[in-house]
Amino acid sequence: MSEVTKPGGTRAIARDAVRARISEVAVDLFDEHGFDNVTVEQIAAAVGVSPRSVHRYFPAKEDTVIGDPAGWGEHVRDQLVARPSDEPIWDALLASYEALLATPGRNEAQGRKAMRILGSTPALRARNLEKHLLWAHLLTPIVAERLEGDHRGLRAEAIVQASLACFDIALTAWAEADAVESSVELLRRSFGALQPTA
Amino acid sequence: MSEVTKPGGTRAIARDAVRARISEVAVDLFDEHGFDNVTVEQIAAAVGVSPRSVHRYFPAKEDTVIGDPAGWGEHVRDQLVARPSDEPIWDALLASYEALLATPGRNEAQGRKAMRILGSTPALRARNLEKHLLWAHLLTPIVAERLEGDHRGLRAEAIVQASLACFDIALTAWAEADAVESSVELLRRSFGALQPTA
DNA sequence: CCACAAGTGGCAGAGACTGACAGATCAGGC
C-alpha cells in the first residue's frame, strides 16, 4: 500500500516506512491505554521523532489509526469500474469490496486491533465515517451510470451508502468476533440482509 | 423539543431557551462565515454569554448545529415499537421516520439552514453520522426481534444502518434542493432505491 | 564537490475543551 507520494525513489520508501512505523506504535499505545489517554507527544517519543513530524505524516491524530482513506477508496472504485456493465449492481459492489478484503499485504492482527480501537472511541468512529463519505463520492457516479429510470443520483447515493454500511458492519463484527468467521463471509451475509427477495 | 433536564420548573424553560438561542446564533454565523471560520468565542460574544457557558450547553462546537441526538432517536424508537408486529420491517421503519419528519415544532427554514451547513463541513457530517450510530443502537434490538432465521443481530444492523443512510440522504437532498420536493417524498424515494423487487 | 530539494526539530501561537473556584441569582420555606 504505497502512499500518494510519487512512486519512484528511495525517499518515498523511507517515507512509507516511517509512516507505517508511526501507525503501528500509535495503535499499540491506543490499544493499551485508550485513544484519549495517549498524547501525540507520547507517540512521537515512542517512535523517536518530534511531535511536529508526527503531524507531518498524519494531519490528525485519528488518522494514525484510520490510515490513508483515498488510497483504498480508489482501489474499490477501480474494481467497480472493471466489473461487467450488465452485472447486477449489488453483485458488482460486493465483488469490489471482497477484492479489497482479499488484498495482500494487509496485516490481519494489526488490522483487527485497529478496528477494535476504532469501534471503542467516538472520535475515531466519526473519522472513519468521514472516510466512507469520501468513498461514497467516488463510487456514486459509477453506480448512477449503471442505473436506469428517474432520480438516478439519489438512488445511487442510497445504494452506495447502504453498501458501505454493510461493509462497515461486517468489518466491525469481524474485529469483535474471535476469528471464527472470515470477513468475506460476514460481508456477504450483511449484503444478503438487504436483499431478502432477490 | 425539551431537553434531558427534569421537566418541571421555570429554570428548565430558561435553560432550553438559552440553548435554542445559542444554537440559532451559531447556525447563522456558520452560514455566513463558514463553520471553521467562526470561533466559540465569537458565538459567545454574539449571544452575550461567556465562552465557558457555551461549552456548558454544548459539549462540542459541532453540537450547536446537530442538536440533541438522543431525544429524537428515542422518538423514532417509540414510533417503531408502536407499529404492528406483522408489518414488513421496511414499511415500519419508513413510517417511523416519516412520523419524525412530520413532527410539529420544527422550524423549516432553520432546519434547512442547519442541514446545509452540515453538508458543507466534513467534521459536521461525521458528527452527524455519529448521531445516526446512536440511533442505530436504539433501533437495532427492535428490528432484530422482528426478524426470523439466523444471524438476526447482523442482519438487523445492516437493515437499520441502511435505512438511516436513506434518511440522511433524503434530508441532505431536501436541504440542497430548493423546496421543490417534500422531505417525505425524498425519503420514500430513497427507501425505494433499496427495494427494486419488493 | 556543490547546489538544491526534502525532511526534521524547535518555537510560537490559535483554538477547543476542562476543572476549580467565587460570586450572582432564583426557588421555596419561615
Add this chain to the structure above:
DNA sequence: GCCTGATCTGTCAGTCTCTGCCACTTGTGG
C-alpha cells in the same frame, strides 16, 4: 420580606491538538 440552599454564570489557569515559520541537517543529482 428574608434567609437558605441549589443552580447558574464568569473568570482563571491549564492541557492538548494542530498550524505556520524558520533554521538546520541530510540525502540526491549534476
